[in-house]
Amino acid sequence: MTQSVAAVTWTIEDGIADIVIDNPPVNALGQAVRRGLCDAIDAAEAAQARGAVIHAAGRTFPAGADIREFGKPPLEPLLPDVCTRIERSDLLVVAALHGTALGGGLEVALGADYRIAVPTAKVGLPEVLIGVMPGAGGTQRLPRLIGVPPAIDVITTGRKLGADEALALGILDRVEEGAPRDIGMAYLRDLLAAGAPRRPVGAMPAPEPVDFDAAYDAALKKARGQLSPAQAVRGIQAACELPFDAGMARERALFRELMETDQREALIHAFFGERAVSNLPELRDVTARPVAQIGVIGGGTMGAGIATAALLAGLTVTVIERDDAAIQAAKERIARNLSGALKRGKIDQAQFDHLTGPALALDTGYAALAEADLVIEAVFEDMAVKTDVFQTLDAVCKPGAVLATNTSYLDINEIARATRRPEDVIGLHFFSPAHVMRLLEVVVADKTAPDVIATGFALGKRLGKVSVRAGVCDGFIGNRILMAYRTATDHMVLDGASPFEIDRVLRGFGFAMGPFQVSDLAGLDIGWATRKRLAPTRDPRERVPAYADKLCEAGHFGQKTGRGYYVYGDGGPVPNPDVERLITEERAVLGITPKTFSDVEILRRVLCAMVNEASRVVEEGIARCPRDVDMVFLTGYGFPRHRGGPMKWADLDGLPGVLADIERFAQDDAYFWQPAPMLAALVAEGRSFDDLNRAAAP
Ligand code: NAI
Numbered sequence: 202m203t204q205s206v207a208a209v210t211w212t213i214e215d216g217i218a219d220i221v222i223d224n225p226p227v228n229a230l231g232q233a234v235r236r237g238l239c240d241a242i243d244a245a246e247a248a249q250a251r252g253a254v255i256h257a258a259g260r261t262f263p264a265g266a267d268i269r270e271f272g273k274p275p276l277e278p279l280l281p282d283v284c285t286r287i288e289r290s291d292l293l294v295v296a297a298l299h300g301t302a303l304g305g306g307l308e309v310a311l312g313a314d315y316r317i318a319v320p321t322a323k324v325g326l327p328e329v330l331i332g333v334m335p336g337a338g339g340t341q342r343l344p345r346l347i348g349v350p351p352a353i354d355v356i357t358t359g360r361k362l363g364a365d366e367a368l369a370l371g372i373l374d375r376v377e378e379g380a381p382r383d384i385g386m387a388y389l390r391d392l393l394a395a396g397a398p399r400r401p402v403g404a405m406p407a408p409e410p411v412d413f414d415a416a417y418d419a420a421l422k423k424a425r426g427q428l429s430p431a432q433a434v435r436g437i438q439a440a441c442e443l444p445f446d447a448g449m450a451r452e453r454a455l456f457r458e459l460m461e462t463d464q465r466e467a468l469i470h471a472f473f474g475e476r477a478v479s480n481l482p483e484l485r486d487v488t489a490r491p492v493a494q495i496g497v498i499g500g501g502t503m504g505a506g507i508a509t510a511a512l513l514a515g516l517t518v519t520v521i522e523r524d525d526a527a528i529q530a531a532k533e534r535i536a537r538n539l540s541g542a543l544k545r546g547k548i549d550q551a552q553f554d555h556l557t558g559p560a561l562a563l564d565t566g567y568a569a570l571a572e573a574d575l576v577i578e579a580v581f582e583d584m585a586v587k588t589d590v591f592q593t594l595d596a597v598c599k600p601g602a603v604l605a606t607n608t609s610y611l612d613i614n615e616i617a618r619a620t621r622r623p624e625d626v627i628g629l630h631f632f633s634p635a636h637v638m639r640l641l642e643v644v645v646a647d648k649t650a651p652d653v654i655a656t657g658f659a660l661g662k663r664l665g666k667v668s669v670r671a672g673v674c675d676g677f678i679g680n681r682i683l684m685a686y687r688t689a690t691d692h693m694v695l696d697g698a699s700p701f702e703i704d705r706v707l708r709g710f711g712f713a714m715g716p717f718q719v720s721d722l723a724g725l726d727i728g729w730a731t732r733k734r735l736a737p738t739r740d741p742r743e744r745v746p747a748y749a750d751k752l753c754e755a756g757h758f759g760q761k762t763g764r765g766y767y768v769y770g771d772g773g774p775v776p777n778p779d780v781e782r783l784i785t786e787e788r789a790v791l792g793i794t795p796k797t798f799s800d801v802e803i804l805r806r807v808l809c810a811m812v813n814e815a816s817r818v819v820e821e822g823i824a825r826c827p828r829d830v831d832m833v834f835l836t837g838y839g840f841p842r843h844r845g846g847p848m849k850w851a852d853l854d855g856l857p858g859v860l861a862d863i864e865r866f867a868q869d870d871a872y873f874w875q876p877a878p879m880l881a882a883l884v885a886e887g888r889s890f891d892d893l894n895r896a897a898a899p
Contacts, residue, residue: 209237211244217389218245218253218292219382228257230305231267232276235283238309242290252293252393254385255313261300262322262381263309268331271460271469280305280337281449284312288401293392297385298322298373301361307372308337311346314400317375317388318364324372327359329429331472332465332843336456338403340436341448345405347371352437353411357420357430403445410441425711427843429459429468463853467845470828471835474846477898478832479658479668481825487651489659490601493517496576498590500531500563503607504579506635509538510664512556513548513636519562519569528563535561538636567597575603575660577629582730584611588619595620603656605629609680610731613646613673623648627657630677632837633723640837641666642677667836672823679833681823682847684731685814688873689806690716691746694784697795698803700766701776706803711841716807717766718774719839721759729753742872748783809862811847816877819893826897827852827890848890860884 208224208231220241222228238255245253257263266280278286287294287309296310298318307324310316318324326339334340335356344352347370355362355370367373377384413434421431432455439451459465495511497504500520508518512535520535522528536557543553562569570576576598578590587606594604604626606616617623628644641664643657654670661668671677676684690703704715720728729750739745752765757777759765767774788795798806815830824830831846844850851859860880867874883889 208233209241211241213245213248213250216249216251217386218242218248218250219386220245220253220255221258221382222255222263223258224263225259227261227264227301228259228306229265229267230263230280230283230309231270234263235276235278235280238283239278239286242286242292246291250292252295252389253290254295254297254382254389255287255309256297256381256385257299261306262296262298262302263306264301265304265306265327268469280308281453284308284338284342285403285449287312288314288403293389293397293399295385295389295392297381297388298324299381301325303361304328304335304339305337308335308339308342311338311342311402315374315388315392315397316372317377317384318367318373319381319384320364320376320378322364322367322376323361324364324367325359325361326356327361329357329424329427329433330359330468332427332429332462332468333459334429334433334436334452334456336453338449338452340433340452341440341445342402343372344408344437344440346402349408349411349437349441352408353416353420353434356433356437357423359430407441410438413438413441424843425713425841426709427468427711427841428462428464429843432459464843466853467843467849470831470845470849471842474828474832475667475836478670478829479662481654481658481670484651484655484658487655489655490574490603490652492574492603492656492660492663494519494573494575496521496570496573496598498576498578498594499580500527500534501579502534502633503631503635504577505531505534505538506633506637507577507579507607507631508535508561509542509636510631512539512560513542514663514665516663517560517562519564519573521564521567521570524565528565532557532561532563538634542636567593570594570597571599573598573602575605575656577605577607579607579631582609582611584615587611587616591616591619591626595622601625603627603653605657607631610676610734613644614648617646617648624650625653627653628671628673628677629657629660630671632679638837639665639667640679640833641668642671642679642833642837643668644671644673644677646673667832669829669833670825671833672821674818674821674823678818678824678830679837681818682811682814682830682834683838686807686810687716687720687728689810691749692744692870692873693798693803693806694748695744695746695788695791695793696798697793698798699784700780702798702800703803703807706800707807709800710804711844713839721765721767721769721774723759724761725749725753725758725765740872744870744873746787748780748787751783752780805862806866808847808850809859809866812851812859813863813874813877813880815847816880820877820879826894828894828897852889852891856880856884856889 209222211218211220224234294313295315296313299322302324326335328334351370364376368376417431417434420434424430436452436455439448494517497508497520500522508520511518520531522531542548580586606628613628617626627649630642632638632640641661645654658668700717704717707715757764763769768777818824827848831848834840834846835842863874863876
């Protein structure tokens, strides 16, 4: 007997039901799948089958709920009821997993009596990563099956587990090579032959509790204020304290609360934004140039990081440095980066030997780049040095080679003009450390050819980066906006706030580090050089702090010299007492009477400065849409993901309030706080940044 209801097919033979989920591409658990699973179980029971195997066609066991149903009225049957229906049937049910059995997929499998998987399968409950929590029994069944501490780890981190680890934890009962259907059937027959009992997880005894208040606090702290992992802890707590059905109801209530939060909306925005950002309509019919061999000019901090990222992605790399000593230093930097990857188990010793050996060449002569498909320049941030490098590249590189610069601020059009092939020149702006940070700004200059842009995005994808299209201006998307909000923090310091309280407030918002800690990490000399570079063209109305220059003049550049805004000793960083003194002296010279800034005021000034400058960046076409700005800040600047990025924050907070604050701040400093015309226009029209995102959608 074979039947099918849309996305689920079943065959009942010999008293065994073979139930196949078939809902491409990822077998998401939409309504048709849920209904089909219930119908299949009904049919198997009606046929008095003894057992059933649930498995999936295509590339994976269900990889989760159907996110498209989020925010819409729930459609019956609901997933928790489907899982319980499976669990309470008369059948002995085996789930046979392959691909990524995540979220609702794993919850369906937990409704089965036994679980088997292929060795490449991955399982997990990643719901907290999009701001919700398991809502179909995951928090009730997993702790019953494997105990509370490992369940807290799996659920609050949302991480994917390999089949071996899942087997060791007891999430899986068996791991075997083979087609999911075959291994599932064989396992079920073994179980039936051995007279194995049914084993409904929901009927297992309540697990041993832990100190749930401590676990809640730890989860909240670790996620820097993101609620979903902590809320999931309360779900697990219910598994210990309530009968199963009441625990399920409690889980549902906690899940529903999270569905209503701004954090959930922000995290979904981040999830889809990361995927949408590299989907450029202009590149739809454009083919990227093939890239196998990469050249990197300069093996300093960035060049070594870029070389590492390229090597890890399987590319052959040639690094050019100035002399033998610099070559040796570059080689050591790359080896250090790769040994980090070796230690974390990302590569094995043989790969390490290959990547530091045959895959990597270092040279002082540019002739070694004759065959390179793409070259990334990462020499000193100095226009004369860079144009010199590009003239040489123009002379030695083969026709069609992509010539990229990693400059942070310099004019890429000017760099392109140093060559006779400006159409091949592009900015590929990596973030430090380049083999770790996920952001890549693909900076498109006036003459950059479309297939060169496509090559930049293809490289970004190969390196596992989130690639964002940017236009040419001082600082592109990220650094330009960073300069604006750093200026807002500098102004607050002159007017009475301390760098340390500003750092504390921004950490409280969810940043890993405050802006002054970041400056110490990046090196205070960078900001100093920028201030000097911009001084000749600076508007006289602009307020620039001098105390930071005084730190630099005294040789204090932050972490690398052991002293900056903070002093870096053995006991960890502490505020540098000189900083308060220098600030007080400067206020006296400027005749400023310091005022007090509340935490809320500090936060709003920083965020409003970001949003205002970001509006200009979008209006000028430097970023394609507000969402692209958000992805830059989430993946390159440590903006808390559960806030969705500065533009999403502004949308959720309300653009009229943001504009009103900017106008209020302008009463003291009308030059810095000029409202961006686009922001004002959106408020006047009652529109949001998200409306612009929708308009820009491909
Ligand atoms: P760095 O000073 O660590 O490295 C520069 C390297 O280039 C040195 O090893 C130097 O020997 C080499 N070099 C200089 N001139 C050369 C030439 N003509 N030929 C071959 N090698 C040459 O500097 P860093 O921090 O790596 O910065 C490099 C570039 O990356 C700059 O344009 C910078 O603005 C940009 N950048 C820096 C970031 C950072 O966080 N440090 C982030 C993103 C971009």
